[in-house]
Amino acid sequence: MKTRIFFERIKAVESEQRIAALAVGRFMEATQHTPLLLSNHGLRDRDVRECQRHLEGTYVIRLFAEFEIALRFIWQHVRHSPNPPRTQISRLMDAMVARHHVPTDAAQAAHDVREYRNDLVHQGPPRTLLTIAESRSRLCNFLKFMPHYWS
Amino acid sequence: MPSNMLTATRAMAKDHWLGLLEKLLNEIQGWTEKQHWPVISQDKQVTEKSLGTYDTRDLVIKAPGGTLLIEPVAHDVPNSDGRVDISSFPSMHRMLLIRNRGNWQLYTDSGVAWPKKWNRETFIEVAKILTTA
Numbered sequence: 001m002k003t004r005i006f007f008e009r010i011k012a013v014e015s016e017q018r019i020a021a022l023a024v025g026r027f028m029e030a031t032q033h034t035p036l037l038l039s040n041h042g043l044r045d046r047d048v049r050e051c052q053r054h055l056e057g058t059y060v061i062r063l064f065a066e067f068e069i070a071l072r073f074i075w076q077h078v079r080h081s082p083n084p085p086r087t088q089i090s091r092l093m094d095a096m097v098a099r100h101h102v103p104t105d106a107a108q109a110a111h112d113v114r115e116y117r118n119d120l121v122h123q124g125p126p127r128t129l130l131t132i133a134e135s136r137s138r139l140c141n142f143l144k145f146m147p148h149y150w151s
Numbered sequence: 152m153p154s155n156m157l158t159a160t161r162a163m164a165k166d167h168w169l170g171l172l173e174k175l176l177n178e179i180q181g182w183t184e185k186q187h188w189p190v191i192s193q194d195k196q197v198t199e200k201s202l203g204t205y206d207t208r209d210l211v212i213k214a215p216g217g218t219l220l221i222e223p224v225a226h227d228v229p230n231s232d233g234r235v236d237i238s239s240f241p242s243m244h245r246m247l248l249i250r251n252r253g254n255w256q257l258y259t260d261s262g263v264a265w266p267k268k269w270n271r272e273t274f275i276e277v278a279k280i281l282t283t284a
Binding site for chain 2: 078097098099100101102103104105106107108147148149
């Protein structure tokens with residue numbers, strides 16, 4: 001089994017976000033010419049704008065979910081444990097940092113994405129603003145320090 | 152801590168780390184040359200919040216079974232005083248050299264301490280294992 005699979009899954013989420021952003025942009029254009037596209041579904045212009053505004057954050061949440069799946073999977077398999085760990089993700093990240101000698105900067109950068117994800121989920125004012133590309137880069141950089149292979 | 156003391160402490164830590172790296176890289180380079188394995192240095196820049204940006208180098212070694220990359224990663228690593236990776240190409244198998252209590256200690260990629268001390272014999276053994284795995 002290879003860690004590379006998780007990089008591919010995380011990258012795929014970023015690609016989906018780009019497709020969704022393009023699609024919403026095109027749809028906004030279309031609704032200016034054909035307002036019925038919205039009103040037929042009980043929607044308004046504002047709904048599409050909100051959708052666009054939240055799109056990147058929504059995908060950051062998914063991106064982090066893939067990262068979390070990866071960490072739990074790697075932890076379980078590297079330790080030959082029958083079940084994935086139920087530990088809080090922040091603690092799991094710290095445990096992985098200690099076990100796999102992840103550089104402090106890389107660990108902090110990934111924790112920043114985790115905090116940003118938490119702010120998005122709980123709709124609190126974000127302490128930091130990260131694009132999806134930055135988030136992907138930080139999470140993949142953390143995963144780079146995980147074992148490349150395991151049985 | 153006053154900022155000038157902080158700067159001086161950071162500069163000392165950086166010099167110390169760069170000295171350790173250079174000693175390690177020279178040592179590895181010497182061992183590979185004794186084996187008649189071609190080795191080249193590639194300049195590299197590392198940026199860490201604690202030390203700022205510094206120049207170091209990677210070593211690319213042509214061992215009989217394949218290519219090895221010796222790559223300084225970071226000084227600031229929890230529970231240790233630095234990390235250097237040893238990776239093989241194209242298989243991408245990897246081992247970690249971790250600085251612990253004044254010594255380099257080898258770890259497998261999954262975090263298990265290698266049972267032998269870091270020295271020339273261990274390096275040659277690990278180089279062969281990595282490039283033939």
